[in-house]
Amino acid sequence: AGLASSASGLACFTKCLAAVYQIPDTKLAQLTAVARQGSGSACRSLHGGFVEWKMGSKTDGSDSYAEQIVDEKHWPEMRVLVCVVSKGEKKTGSTLGMQQSVQTSPLLKYRAEHVVPKRMEAMKKAVKDKDFGAFAELTMTDSNQFHAVCLDTNPPLFYMNDTSRDI
Secondary structure, rough: OOOOOHHHHHHHHHHHHHOOOOOHHHHHHHHHHHHHHHHHHHHHOOOEEEEEEEOOOOOOOOEEEEEEOOOOOOOOOOOOOOOOOOOOOOOOOOHHHEEEEEEHHHHHHHHHHHHHHHHHHHHHHHHHHHHHHHHHHHHHHHHHHHHHHHHOOOOOOOOOOOHHHHH
């Protein structure tokens, strides 16, 4: 286990299955839907660059897939820095935590319906325009709201530790 290990692992597994069954890259949208069945975030890991996870409208999620916004060459100056501040495992895994949030957090439903669509459009614009200031502000705002949903979940979820908050 590790940073996005289920997403990367299931994306890799999906790509391997596609190679075995000779599924062409033109079917990538369908492959992202398959990867999503194993780990929601895996659908985004099949593409390079910046990727949007399309929510879809069906209650079973069968029309939820990922689509590339821009490729990995679009913003070569962009760098991602990951700082591991604790070796400990999460008390509640991401999948279980998300299930609990879906079942108990009214804020999650409101966020998905009213906040995320507008924020996603703003984020796509920031990425396409290579506007780091807007990108950073949107990222931090979304992170804060994610943690608000975690607190709104019953029982509350805590994914940040004191060191993370201090940073």
